Amino acid sequence: MKIFADRRIKTLFIQILACVGGFTAAAALLLWSIPQDAAGWIWLAALCMTALILALLLRYFHAEHRTMEQAVQQIEDYLAGSHDARIECDDEGELNRLFHEVNSLAAILNAHAENQQRARQFLKDSISDISHQLKTPLAALSIYNGILQQEQKDPEVVRQFTALSEQELDRIETLVQNLLKITKLDAGTVLMEKxxxxxxxxxxxxxxxxxxxxxxxxxxxxxxxxxxxxxxxxxxxxxxxxxxxxxxxxxxxxxxxxxxxxxxxxxxxxxxxxxxxxxxxxxxxxxxxxxxxxxxxxxxxxxxxxxxxxxxxxxxxxxxxxxxxxxxxxxxxxxxxxxxxxxxx
Structure with missing residues (x-):
């Protein structure tokens, strides 16, 4: 049975069986040795057995309560921001299996958080890079536009700086188009017609x-x-x-x-x-x-x-x-x- 995979439950069960076995052996011995007065002694042995079993159960549930408190404390620490918090689950058993799954969930959440952090940093860096890449051609266009406004009567100057403006616009278009293509590939929205x-x-x-x-x-x-x-x-x-x-x-x-x-x-x-x-x-x-x-x-x-x-x-x-x-x-x-x-x- 899976329940007996837990070492503490198995130990408790063996201890209770030992108490019951001891009581049975004591009752049999009393009935054999003093059959006239055995009833009173058997009642006393039964009370002792019950008290011992209750003490064993109390100790077991106290240990379980302490374990659960420690687990809850670790979960609260994790929720408070301590992402290294983990529940000890070295033993076998259903409860330790649950703790192991909680630890696995915490690890998965940490991985997702790290991925999101990297994604945010990548987005931040990308926006910064895009802004930097756009600043140069936009600044050049602004300068060319100012020159064109001042030199409207000189056809050669107009032709020269119109050509330069067209180059900068081509740079911007290429940048935007490549960004769109990479974004589509990353998002998996491109249907490859192979x-x-x-x-x-x-x-x-x-x-x-x-x-x-x-x-x-x-x-x-x-x-x-x-x-x-x-x-x-x-x-x-x-x-x-x-x-x-x-x-x-x-x-x-x-x-x-x-x-x-x-x-x-x-x-x-x-x-x-x-x-x-x-x-x-x-x-x-x-x-x-x-x-x-x-x-x-x-x-x-x-x-x-x-x-x-x-x-x-x-x-x-x-x-x-x-x-x-x-x-x-x-x-x-x-x-x-x-x-x-x-x-x-």
Whole structure:
């Protein structure tokens, strides 16, 4: 029986059985030795047995009461803010099982509280980062607007600062759009419309999109991989992830450098690499490049918002894949994405 798993209940039960057994043995002995006067002595033995059992019960319930008081005190301490408060439950038994569940509940509540605290801190940091990112283009727009108002009669000045204003507006739009995309991915509200896509066709579309920009900057885009490699993915979102990597590579390479996008398939993995011969990433920054709004103290890029790589990582992980970076300062960077090939059972 589960009730006897509690050591104290088992001990009480054995003690009561011992009292009853002792009384029975004493009564039998009295009936055998002095049958004429046995009744009085048996009554006295019964009273002694009853008093002993009552004393055992009193001691047991007193111990139980003390245990419950200690448990209540620990719960009150927890509610008062002492999140390390726990109820001792080293023994077996139903009551200790209850205490163990209460301790588990306290641990779960602590974990939820920590997660909420981290979420609040993350929201606070994100709002601060967003505000910081928006301040620069908004300040620039304010300056450009003031100049335009003063130089309305000079068409060249108007054209120049209108173009600059358009760049800042593009920065704001890109920031807002990337934030919306990351938020949707985090919330799980994005419905990935996955299907089998030929990677070569995805790369052909990317080549058409970035070839003119690369040519203007004096850089080469190289695409290499098998014609029949197939990736089970959402073509739009994978294109978004690869576009971010290519744009990042174009921003951090010099005239004459090249960006190579290569893909291949293994037994159970489709692998895509984006390699460049640019300035590379400092070793101190490498573990942090996928964090949102992360800005390197070694980077000369003052335009980026630090969201492109974070968005790419979210997209890749939404496809069940992984992404990692390998880089050496002055020798370029390689981003490697691996996607498991779904098994057909």
């Amino acid at each position: 299907s089998e896509q030929r990677v070569a066709e995805l790369m052909q579309a990317l080549g058409q999109r970035f070839s003119i920009q690369a040519e203007r900057q004096g850089k080469r885009l190289i695409f290499s991989g098998g014609e029949h490699v197939v990736l089970f993915c959402d073509a739009h979102w994978i294109g978004e992830a690869l576009s971010n990597l290519i744009k990042n590579a174009l921003d951090h390479t010099r005239t004459g450098d090249f960006i190579q996008i290569e893909w291949c398939t293994f037994a159970s993995v489709v692998q895509i690499k984006v390699r460049d011969t640019g300035c590379g990433i400092h070793p101190e920054d490498l573990p942090h490049i996928f964090k949102r709004f992360y800005r390197s103290r070694f980077s000369k890029d003052t335009q980026g918002a630090g969201l492109g790589l974070a968005l790419t990582k979210s997209i890749v992980e939404a496809h069940g894949g992984t992404i990692e970076a390998d880089s050496q300062p002055g020798h370029g960077t390689v981003f490697t994405m691996n996607f498991l090939i779904p098994t057909k059972l």
